[in-house]
Structure formats: structure tokens, C-alpha cells
Amino acid sequence: NAGVTQTPKFRILKIGQSMTLQCTQDMNHNYMYWYRQDPGMGLKLIYYSVGAGITDKGEVPNGYNVSRSTTEDFPLRLELAAPSQTSVYFCASMDGSNQPQHFGDGTRLSIL
Amino acid sequence: QQQVKQSPQSLIVQKGGISIINCAYENTAFDYFPWYQQFPGKGPALLIAIRPDVSEKKEGRFTISFNKSAKQFSLHIMDSQPGDSATYFCAASIPGSSYKLIFGSGTRLLVRP
Numbered sequence: 301n302a303g304v305t306q307t308p309k310f311r312i313l314k315i316g317q318s319m320t321l322q323c324t325q326d327m328n329h330n331y332m333y334w335y336r337q338d339p340g341m342g343l344k345l346i347y348y349s350v351g352a353g354i355t356d357k358g359e360v361p362n363g364y365n366v367s368r369s370t371t372e373d374f375p376l377r378l379e380l381a382a383p384s385q386t387s388v389y390f391c392a393s394m395d396g397s398n399q400p401q402h403f404g405d406g407t408r409l410s411i412l
Numbered sequence: 413q414q415q416v417k418q419s420p421q422s423l424i425v426q427k428g429g430i431s432i433i434n435c436a437y438e439n440t441a442f443d444y445f446p447w448y449q450q451f452p453g454k455g456p457a458l459l460i461a462i463r464p465d466v467s468e469k470k471e472g473r474f475t476i477s478f479n480k481s482a483k484q485f486s487l488h489i490m491d492s493q494p495g496d497s498a499t500y501f502c503a504a505s506i507p508g509s510s511y512k513l514i515f516g517s518g519t520r521l522l523v524r525p
Contacts, residue, residue, distance in 0.1 A: 304455070331511055340421065342501060342515040343456070350510050358512065390455050394511060400446065401513065403455030 302326050306391050306404035313381045313411045321376040321407050323391030331394045332374040333401065334358070334366065336387040343390065349374055381411045414439060416504050418516030425523050431489040433519045435502035438483065442504040446513070447476065447487050450499045459500070460487070492523045 307322045325332065330351045335343040345358030349368040363385055365377045374393075378385060388408050392401040417436045425431045435445075446461035462469045462476040462485065469476045475488040489496055502516040 333512070335515075340517055342418070342517040343513075344515075345512055348510060348512060356510075392455070397511070400458035400461070401511070403457065405453065405455050 304391055304393055304402050304404035306389075306407050308407060309405070310408045311410070313378075313409065315381060315383065315411060317381050318377070318379050319381070321378075321389055321391075321409070323374045323376065323404060324372050325374075325391075325393040325402070326372065327393060327395070327402065328371060329393035329395050329402070330371065331396065331401075332368065333392045333394075334364070334374070334376045335390045335392065336360065336385075337390060337406070338387050346376065346389075378409075383411050385409065386411045414514055416502055416514050416516045418502050418519060420519060421517070422520045423522070425492045425521065427492065427494060427523055427525050429492050429523075431487075431492045431496065431521055431523070433487045433500055433502070433521070434484065435486065435516050436482075436484045437504055439504070439506070440483070441506050442514075443507050444505040445476070445478065445485050446503050446505075447474075448501045448503065448515075450501065450518075456501060489521075492521075494523045494525050497521055497523050 304325045333348045334346040344360045347366040349355045388406045390406045392403045394401045447459045448456035449459040450456040473490045478485045500519045503513040
């Protein structure tokens with residue numbers, strides 16, 4: 301099993317550009333999450349989804365959008381990149397109660 | 413009230429020593445407290461977790477101690493090894509919140525040979 305796969309691993313964007321961070325999981329998990337990780341700040345929840353077609357905002361959703369058209373995929377979109385969005389982004393999925401969240405290896409994004 | 417406060421920020425331990433990382437919370441509705449381990453360039457991975465109906469959980473060299481009245485929980489790594497060098501995050505979850513996790517700020521552990 302591949303688990304949770306994130307692409308790309310690294311990306312440099314210019315201010316104002318847009319991009320989509322891809323996340324796919326092959327475990328048939330209903331729950332999926334997007335986090336950003338800034339140095340010394342832990343992980344902050346951006347958006348989450350409880351199933352295909354259902355998404356909701358997390359703690360820090362401004363500047364981001366998500367969609368969940370299939371169980372497997374949960375892309376994160378940045379529309380107008382800003383330097384404050386420079387971070388490492390992690391996608392995670394889980395099956396439900398008493399189960400761990402499984403994380404991908406992250407996308408390191410720099411906005412210059 | 414949604415915060416989980418983690419300390420220390422960094423920790424250096426000699427091989428064979430005990431590593432202790434502490435977390436505190438305010439929201440008594442939290443009912444699930446996992447610890448995640450993260451190596452450089454990788455995503456976090458679940459290490460061990462506890463629910464508030466028990467005061468301690470042990471898995472190999474890793475133990476969670478939970479103090480419900482003090483609203484604190486801690487991770488103890490016994491016989492620490494250089495391979496344990498990683499960043500550790502505590503977290504907490506509220507029932508009925510779609511299993512969303514509130515993470516602490518992380519502790520970078522270095523175990524010296």
C-alpha cells in the first residue's frame with residue numbers, strides 16, 4: 301500500500317501565482333485533512349473532509365480552497381500565493397474512531 | 413481553550429537516559445490524546461495514544477502518563493536511543509469533532525551516543 305501520497309514534494313511560487321497541492325490515499329478512508337506546519341508552531345488544520353462531497357474549514361482556512369470529488373483525492377488550492385503561505389503542507393487520512401491519522405510526507409512550499 | 417501547550421521546545425538526552433516531554437490543556441472535553449513522532453523530511457506518525465479513563469499506557473520503551481485533575485499528560489521514553497532523535501508532537505481531540513486534532517508546538521529530541 302502506498303498510503304497517503306502528496307505531490308509535488310517541493311515547489312517555489314512567485315507572489316500572486318496559484319497552484320494545487322495534490323493528495324491521494326489508497327486506504328479507502330473517509331476522513332481527510334490538510335495541515336500546515338510552520339517552525340515551532342506545530343501543525344495547524346486548514347481544511348478537512350468527512351467524505352466525498354463534504355468539506356469544512358479548519359483553524360486557518362484563509363487563502364486556501366479544497367474539493368473532495370472522490371474518496372481517494374483531496375486537493376488543496378492556493379489561489380493568490382502570499383509569502384505568509386510559505387510552509388510545509390501535510391495531508392492526512394483516517395478511517396474513524398480509535399484509528400490514527402496517516403500522514404503523507406509533505407509538500408515544502410516557498411513563496412517569493 | 414483549544415490550545416495544547418507543549419514543553420520543552422528542545423531536549424538533549426544521553427543514550428540510555430530518560431526523555432520526558434510534557435503537555436497541558438484547558439478544554440476538559442478533550443477525550444483522546446495521541447503522541448506523534450516525526451523524522452526529518454517525513455510526515456508525523458502515531459507513536460502512542462491514551463484516553464482519559466486510564467492514567468498510564470505503556471508500549472515498549474514509550475509511556476504516556478495522564479493526570480486528568482491537573483489536565484496534563486506526558487511522554488516518557490525509557491532507555492533513549494539515537495534512533496529516537498526526532499520531533500515529537502502531543503495532540504488532543506474532542507468527541508464529535510470529526511476526529512480533528514489540536515497539536516502542541518512540538519519538541520525536538522536529540523539523543524547523543
